[in-house]
Structure formats: structure tokens, C-alpha cells
Amino acid sequence: IMVLTKAFIVLALLSVAMSMQISNIDVPTEEDLHSQMVAFNASINLMFPSHIGKPAMKDPNDMTQRFFVIGDFGAFFNYRELSKATDAMNDLAAKYDYDHIVTVGDNFYWDGIDNINNRWKTWLCLSVFKKSALRNILIYPTLGNHDCHNDINNEILLSKYDYQWRFEQEYYVKVTPLKDDSKKFYVNFMLNSCKTICPPGNIYQYDNDECARFGFPPGGEEVRKHYAWIEEQFARYSNDPDTAWMSISLHHQPYVHPGEKLALLPLMKKYGIELIITGHEHWNEYSN
Template identity: 25%
Template sequence: MAMSFIFWICLCIFSVSAELQLLEQPIKSDGSLSFLVVGDWGRKGDYNQSQVAQQMGKIGDELNIDFIVSTGDNFYEDGLRSINDHAFDKSFTQIYTAESLQKQWYSVLGNHDYRGNVEAQLSPTLGKLDSRWFCQRSFVLNTEVAEFFFVDTTPFVDKYFLRPKHHHYDWRGVLPRKEYLSNLVKDLDSALRNSAANWKIVIGHHTIKSVGHHGNTKELVEQVLPILEANNVDLYINGHDHCLEHMSSTTSPIQFLTSGGGSKAWKGDFYRLDQEGLKFYYDGQGFMSVQLTQANAKIVFYDVFGRVLHDLHLSKGLNYAM
């Protein structure tokens, strides 16, 4: 069904390090860039996934989006079983059918994806089934307006290794873990330091700062956050908590944005809502849009009906929320 957008998008892949690939994404002729962000979605249309997809199609058309970002947990409950798993078609191709969503999707893995066959979800074969699909553990997407750093956050979290309970995790490509994480941290730091982008945006599945169900991910706070702060990152975008959320940092200009409302939401499941830095929290389904120019960024959160819940406007040297 999907058109072969990978050709007109001129998607090029280069090697920038042992772990990170560099992709190129063109921007609009007016120098702007726009995209949608959705996470925690793959439930074969259930839990309002189809309704969220419908509104994404409408907003995507209004904004003339250039691509879509998925923040992980792409297929519930346990990722994909194989490259022939019908969940890929039923949770992705058959759901995001709007014309405006027939653009490149850039996806990272979530913890639920790691419970399945990770190699299947990373396989180029899925891109042949639906040319919109691109998923890698970690990679860099470069544009003239911004640079995006997609980070594989699941292997950082100790409990998936120490207390797996009844879940099996596919750690192929990750073990030995210590070496994998050491290389990833070094590669991320190097890529950020060498970036001349006006906007630096890091995308991962797990929260760094959140008042939602999972709260802060201590391993990312300890191992990743210092790198983001040292390299003047503007936005950290994640899923994992099934909500929409905006928190600011008290020690840096980083804005923490959660878009994990692609399907099942956790109504009423959160920590204290008076935590310092909290700007917006919504415990329902929805998604996020981002519009960028060299000087300005506009982020908007939408609910399952397409209603605007929260706006965030940023500019170099000035930021405020409405």
C-alpha cells in the first residue's frame, strides 16, 4: 500500500561511527521542517490507536509534515515474532493510512519491542513490505534545520537484565552489555560534539524526566543526561509513559517531551503533579507535532480528538510556554 517515498525523500545512509548511522532528510523550500511524534502505539487499532491515527492524518495534512517519529514500543505486547508477523501490517500499514502519513517513519525500539524478535523489527525486509518503515537501534538524522539523535535506551535499564520476571528479552546485538553501552555513550557524545546544527534533538524510548507512571529513568539520568547537558541539546523526546507531557530542566535549557499516547493510556496513573519543572501533563491518548525553522520551534500536543492541549514556543535565546 505504501508508496515508495524512500526514493523521493533521497534517503542516504553514511557511517559516522561503529554504532551510529547518519541519514539525510531534505527540508521544505522555505527552509522549514515539520513532523509528528507518536509512541507506544502498536495495538492493531485498539485502545483508540485508530482514532489517534485519524487525527494524525488531519494534522499531518494541515502542517504538510516531512516525516513521522516513533518513540518506541511499536508492537505490543511482545514486539514482532518474525518478519512475517501480521502485527506489522495490522498495527502499522493498515492503521496509518492517511495520505499525509505516507512519509518516512523514523523509529526506535522500546522495551516491549525487545521482548520480541528484535532482528525482525530491524530487518530491511520490513521496508520492502512498507517503504515508510525505518527502525534502527541508534542513528542520526541530519537536516539543514536540525539534527536528530535517536538513542537505544532499553539496554541502559538494569531491571530488564536483573528482574526479567516472565518476560524474555532479545539481547542479540547488545551483549556484552557493558561494551555496547560504553560504545553507545561515546558515539552519542562524539556525534553531539561534532554537530553544528542549530537545533539538537535527542529521541529515545525511555523517560529521563517525567511525573508519569515510570517516572525518571535513573540510568539515563546518570549516564545520558550529562552528555545532553554538556552538548547543548534543546529537546529530549521520549515515549514509555503512556501520556503527553512537557517538563523543563532546572539546570539546563533542555525541554523534556513525552509522546507516549499512541494507544493505551494510563488514566490517573502519575506521581505528584506539583514537581518542579512540570509544564503540562495529560494522562490520555494523543500525539505531538513539531515545526522548526532556523530560529524558532513550535511544539503542539493534541488529544485523541485533535484538540490542542498545550503549545510550546522556543527560539534561540528565548523560550516560553502557553
């Protein structure tokens, strides 16, 4: 009976949050947004009490650089599995100091965010990162093919409504200072894979079709601008004596997609990229 009562209250609160949102879908006020978030968080805390509490004390002498990587995750129909994954992340974050969370695209299935004023799906998917030890760890996203099926600016605008979601540009550089007092930093180039798979040249028909759907024709101006930016940033940080090591984060694998093999891999080799972080294939990789 208690479980059924909780479920009923949760559904009621979610209905309130969603109805408030729909009634103000054109011009939601800050007060409306705050009320929606309060109602939504109340429902989440009722159903998942593990969201509440304080993280354990961590070793202040731990100099290890740690960050989480998650990709292909934002599906409300997959909420239970996503919550289990973030339970494991929450357990680790309670024991060790994690700098941030990186996403490698396909943040919201099936077609990204179609309307920034209709955020119930994004709130549901991001609520799992509000658990006790995760809630203060910032999320730095990249885009995947599903995200690019709608206006990618909606995922950028989401940064205004979720304090963890730090996505100010469609591609950017994430610089993280090392913890060892060396004053050096780790550089992660956060790329837009919807453009990196679309350079000019001999690419598979599948990629051609995807590029057309994204609105980025192979070798088009937007693609050329992104690749020019990539080389500029690679050159800048590879020549910086304070750069300890460099990685790229993106959705598609450069060793698999022919467009990236053609245009991105040579740049990575030229400038000494040491780590590639990707998603798309829905495999699991565990590292310690």
C-alpha cells in the first residue's frame, strides 16, 4: 500500500509539473520554472531516496585525476537502467574525488530536444545525476547523431535550466588543472561528431545520409569551420608547455567512420592526441 501511495503521489506531482509547463509553454516565467523544478525534485526524492544525503569524507591527499564518462544514455524508457548506472557512479563519487562528468553524445533519445519549453524528458533523464554524491559534479556534454536530429541549440539552452549541464557551445575545450601542484593541465577537446564525420572525400553512403539529415553537407562551410577550429586548438595546446596531456571526446569512433579516418585521424597523429573517448556503438568499457 505504501508503495502504491508513493507511486500515486509521484505521478500526481509529475502531472502538476507537466501541466504547469504546458500551460506556460510560450513564455514560462522564472517563478514557473522554479515551481516546476521543486515539484519534479519532490517526486524524484520520494521515489528514489538515495538522492538524499551527504557524500562520505574523501582523502584530501588523493592527487588522482578522475572523471566519469557516459554516453548514449538519455532515454526516459530506459530510466531504470540509467538510474542503476548512476547509482554505481554515485557510490564511486562518495569515495573518491571526481572532477566532472563527460558525455559522449546521444544525450537525449530519439531525436535530441525538439522544444526547449518542453523539458520533462530532459529533467527525467538528468534527475539521476542529482544523487547525493553526484549532484555537485558538473556535466560537460558533446553531441551525438541523435542529438543532431533536432536543433542542437536546445541542448545548449538547457544549460540555463539545469545547473549541472555545462554546454555553452557545440564544440569547445575543457581544461582541467592537475591536482599535483605542477600548474599543468589536462586538455579535452569536446568535438561535434555530427560535423567530424562529414568532411569532403570518399565516405560511406550511411555517413552521407546522416550528414544530409544533420544539415551539414560533406565538406560544407560548417564542417570546414569545425575542422579549422580543431587544428587551431590542437596546435595551440600541443605547443603549450603547461599541457600535461590531451584527449578528444566525441560520439563516433575515428578509427571506424571513414570521414573521420580521412580528416580527423591525421590531425590527431600530427598533434599527439593521447586518448580518444567515444560512444555510439553501445559497448561498455571499464577502466580503473
